[in-house]
Amino acid sequence: MLNTKKTLLSITVGSFMLLGMSGCAGKNQEHYIGKERVILKEHKSFQEGKFLKVAATFENEDNTEVEGMVYQVEWIDSRGIVVDQTAWKPFTIIGKQQIRVVDMANRPDVTDYRIIISTPNK
DSSP: OOOHHHHHSSSSSGGGGEOOOOSSSSOOOOEEOOOOEEEEEEEEEEEEEEEEEEEEEEEEEEESOOEEEEEEEEEEETSOOOEEEEEEEEEEEEEEEEEEEEESSSTTTTEEEEEEEOOOOO
16 A cells, blocks of 8 residues: 555554544544654645645654654545555654644545654664
């Protein structure tokens, strides 16, 4: 399902944490790859014209740690098929900081999304 580099594919299924979250589309999800040190505090979707747009807030709950991470959004159609995805987007988040990101689908047939978060193992 994930079209990522071989190193990400080698991660075992046991390291994935899958949580169903509520939102406009109803089925959107988040996946964590690696240790969950940065959390997805909230996310929601809304239509902008014919396209689905997602706003998400990431938070580093630790007071002192600086965390580097990447995230990606998979865009899903009404049949549940991943039809597009964003590039992996890196950022650094210091302790107790929140970062808000916004992404928009490139296709009008997108009805849902999945946010994938990857943090390096320390």
